[in-house]
Amino acid sequence: MLCVNVELKERRYPIHIGENLLTETSVYPLTAGDKVMIVTNETIAPLYLHTVTATLEKIGCQVSSVQLKDGEKYKTLDSLNEIFTALLRENHGRDTILIALGGGVIGDVAGYAAASYQRGIRFIQIPTTLLSQVDSSVGGKTAVNHELGKNMIGAFYQPISVIIDTTTLNTLPKREINAGLAEVIKYGAILDLPFFEWLEQHIDNLVALNPADLQHCIARCCQIKADVVARDETEKGDRALLNLGHTFGHAIETYLGYGNWLHGEAVAVGSMMAAALSELLGNISKKDVGRLEKLLARANLPTISPDNMQPEDYLPHMMRDKKVLAGKLRLVLLKSLGQAYVATDTDKSLVLDAIRACTQFD
Structure with missing residues (x-):
């Protein structure tokens, strides 16, 4: 134990x-x-x-x-x-x-x-x-x-x-296991590059519920979150970093109706949108975006927007998000894999471009 x-x-x-x-x-x-x-x-x-x-x-x-x-x-x-x-x-x-x-x-x-x-x-x-x-x-x-x-x-x-x-x-149904892995991958992407690299090596074992890898993974995620909560219990600073992909993801959940997409599925797509926006801002490379996409896909998670949701459908829901302050959209973005930051009042046209980059067009 x-x-x-x-x-x-x-x-x-x-x-x-x-x-x-x-x-x-x-x-x-x-x-x-x-x-x-x-x-x-x-x-x-x-x-x-x-x-x-x-x-x-x-x-x-x-x-x-x-x-x-x-x-x-x-x-x-x-x-x-x-x-x-x-x-x-x-x-x-x-x-x-x-x-x-x-x-x-x-x-x-x-x-x-x-x-x-x-x-x-x-x-x-x-x-x-x-x-x-x-x-x-x-x-x-x-x-x-x-x-x-x-x-x-x-x-x-x-x-x-x-x-x-x-x-x-x-x-637990396999779909629920996969949804949980979205939050696991998030921890590596925002705060712990060595853990992200560990996940690249062990993601198949996690999907297969290998007991030893599961316990290590869960303990590492809990330790990361415990450290963040100890510094910022009520989300006035660092704790906001734990919301990578969540503002985009919550828009998906709200638009589609709660439960039609699992939370982790929506966060997976939201994380891809945050990564795409980070690339547009010149923070991370296309290769880094590809590493995140590949890891999410290996966890059997979606990486593109629901096909019945248009880019313009996101912003009204995103602007009602709890993280909006003084009417300004705040998003968790990546400086690099393993390092995140909170961006305030990002140009909405760039946000839409990032959403489009993760949308499947006919």
Whole structure:
């Protein structure tokens, strides 16, 4: 088992990474008598709810649960209210610990519920998708979507622990594995060239779920993110770099309807658009853009815009992005592979040119 610590100014919390951790009582920061509410969904519940419940009951916890519908389109205020209703019906108070058992949607919604219920209760992340294990479960971003924009309603709220059981990936559809690899590749592209080069050597093993490579990969991604969050918990500086491709990608998700493209798929195309724009600005070479494209393609990820979306369809959604300040579009771009920066008020005609460079024309 590997452990990465997120070091914040006022406290720290651990990220445990290993096989068969769902049944390992020692990784749960709980004691006999604790009241726990597990938030999961209808897909994950038949696979892992009984296992986690049995482990918590072995510790001596009082356990209840609520199951949400599965999918990005259910990352809504209605789902948030379902959690509140379950908590209130079971008479849960401020001493309750919420557990998010599922992928990024469950983690985000349950985390926001924890941040809001009775002005804040403790929660634990147990991510079961690769994307949530390497990204969304770490760092305390919690939110729900609005029909006009992704993650527009939320809070920064840190868990007390993250428990990553890599064996849960064995039940994950291949498409979800691939989507998670988009966020993995992002880390190398923005902050760690040696890791990017490692991925070029090991991406096939990750696609095949090689256990040793998976644990190394997840631990490295978590360490990168933990270091960034420690410096900038509420995204006023360096943390924005983690959003490579996200402004473009969120436009795809919003335009197509949440869930039609997976988040990682949209981020993959968004990363290509950011790389194309970086090339247009003279920062990186066509060869570097090609390396990123090849790595994404080897992870079975899309690298061109959805065929039913025109370049002009992006900007209205991008201008509603959370990263827009004072009406100016802010984008994460590459100075080089392994080094990113935030560009403010980039010429919109160049942005459109970069989108066109990643569009399949008839």
